[in-house]
Amino acid sequence: xxxxxxxxxxxxIATQVGVGDDIVAASLLRxxxxxxxCHAIIxxxxxxxxxxxxxxxxxxxxxxxxxxxxxxxDGVNDARH
Numbered sequence: 001x002x003x004x005x006x007x008x009x010x011x012x013i014a015t016q017v018g019v020g021d022d023i024v025a026a027s028l029l030r031x032x033x034x035x036x037x038c039h040a041i042i043x044x045x046x047x048x049x050x051x052x053x054x055x056x057x058x059x060x061x062x063x064x065x066x067x068x069x070x071x072x073x074d075g076v077n078d079a080r081h
Contacts, residue, residue, distance in 0.1 A: 001013075001014055001019045001023065001046065001047030001048070002047060002048050002051045002055070002056055002059060002060075003047070003048070003049055003051060004049075004050065004051050004052075005049055005050070006049060006050060007023065007024075007025050007049040007050060009049070010023045010047065010048075010049030010050075011023045011049070014046060014047055019046050019047055020046030020047070021046065022044075022045045022046040022047075023045065023046055023047045023048065023049055024041075024045050024047075024048060024049070025048070025049055025050045026048040026049065026050050026051045026052065026055040027050065028041060028048075029041050029042070029048065029055060029058065029059070030055065038058065038062065039062065042059055042062050042063070
């Protein structure tokens with residue numbers, strides 16, 4: 001799960017929809033400098049909160065290399081282009 005929502009809100013939503021409760025702030029990912037560190041963080045968690053557009057790019061690019069992705073959105077700013 002990727003969301004720009006604050007961490008407490010993201011954790012609650014993830015729990016309610018059954019995504020899992022291991023949601024972390026995307027800043028954890030931004031602190032890493034190597035691809036292998038990013039890979040380990042991305043696959044270790046159920047989702048990321050406080051996500052910026054560049055975080056989405058990094059995470060989606062990673063996952064698109066290893067699996068098929070489903071895109072869902074909740075608003076106009078998330079629409080596919």
